[in-house]
């Protein structure tokens with residue numbers, strides 16, 4: 349059995365308060381910096397590496413972080429999780445998203461159902477469905493092949509799958525495995541659905557209504573919006589619409605859908621890309637083999653996360669360094685900066701993953717905690733970000749830890765040498781330069797041109813963004829967030845904080861308002 353103890357009650361919490369701080373500028377300058385870049389690197393799954401040379405840690409701090417990991421029983425808690433303990437205390441649920449991509453421990457059986465087999469069976473059903481669509485065995489009302497798939501969902505039923513689709517779209521085109529174009533409708537803003545519908549050929553489109561709960565206002569509204577558009581186009585919606593939901597939701601077992609695929613209550617929305625939620629759209633877009641490769645990469649990262657030695661466990665190490673920065677260096681934000689245009693929506697996915705999971709003020713037993721928890725996450729692909737918000741990152745008063753992601757090869761492989769280097773080389777040169785600029789700064793007698801440096805970062809480096817490396821990246825961050833939640837002794841798997849706004853919006857629509865709500869409603873003429 350593991351002990352669920354508040355972070356500030358641990359001996360290692362006190363020890364971390366007393367460690368000697370590392371001056372990033374000092375240690376990253378000159379030969380010492382070169383040595384750190386070689387030394388402070390951990391292999392990740394799928395040939396990637398997590399390099400943390402430019403973080404404010406040294407061997408002494410790492411030793412205390414190892415103690416923290418052991419004392420807080422972080423890998424033991426992970427083991428409890430994948431063996432089926434009720435980790436989500438708020439909703440009294442198991443947490444099984446890792447089981448969608450492989451068996452990590454014991455069989456998890458609930459009400460006589462082996463959960464790994466259930467998730468695999470859904471993937472197999474989706475694979476058969478996708479193959480039949482691609483082969484022209486499942487066709488539209490006119491007997492013609494479907495060419496487009498549209499996912500209708502929001503939050504975890506949108507962000508992860510959308511980020512993954514965009515991450516692999518060009519890779520799939522290059523590798524001749526783009527079977528169907530995908531599009532996504534999420535916002536209840538009517539312009540979102542209209543713009544997507546205007547851009548596609550609805551007669552040849554399949555629409556997946558994705559909602560775990562089957563009750564989300566935006567998704568149900570958009571599903572009805574699309575149904576209406578299909579009817580107006582003279583198309584039978586039941587031949588074009590699929591459902592992806594939990595078996596207990598109001599959307600389940602509904603014959604207005606061509607077919608339905610299931611996840612369950614043990615998969616949180618923001619962790620659902622590995623379940624039917626991601627499987628459906630990605631298998632239709634790229635083929636089931638590509639989805640299987642994505643899952644293989646994620647499973648490899650899940651296996652690595654079992655390692656007790658923090659210097660061999662990149663997601664655990666990343667988590668612990670993040671905790672040190674958040675609780676002892678007082679850094680409130682983290683920027684995710686992929687030097688890969690394909691990862692354009694990955695920061696948005698991580699924003700939900702991290703902030704919805706760890707944006708909590710009470711521990712897993714509902715008691716207030718006296719320390720800060722999850723950071724604010726934001727980000728954009730480099731080099732675009734360099735010409736936007738990096739000014740503040742370099743010279744602003746707030747220090748923001750930076751998470752870079754970079755790849756040696758492009759996905760499409762089309763490149764030109766201009767002034768002695770390819771665009772890919774320019775991209776990679778920029779990320780290397782940024783890490784050193786942030787860490788080491790530059791003295792200038794003109795204060796306006798002076799860079800203090802000392803701004804910490806880490807980088808995940810891979811050869812190429814492909815299904816395996818993408819899967820490993822996805823799981824790396826899921827596991828990092830999980831480990832941080834364990835340190836803070838919070839429940840990372842519920843999201844009560846999003847409920848109040850939803851309830852009040854319903855009251856506005858029902859004209860049941862008073863006080864400020866009534867005045868705002870009047871201002872907007874609702």
Ligand SMILES: O=P(O)(O)OC[C@H]1O[C@](O)(CO)[C@@H](O)[C@@H]1O
Pocket residue numbers: 502503504505558559560561562563564567616617618704843846
């Ligand atoms: O899949 P559902 O049930 O429609 O939920 C969508 C999203 O809404 C939330 O519950 C928060 O509003 C997320 O956690 C979830 O990913």
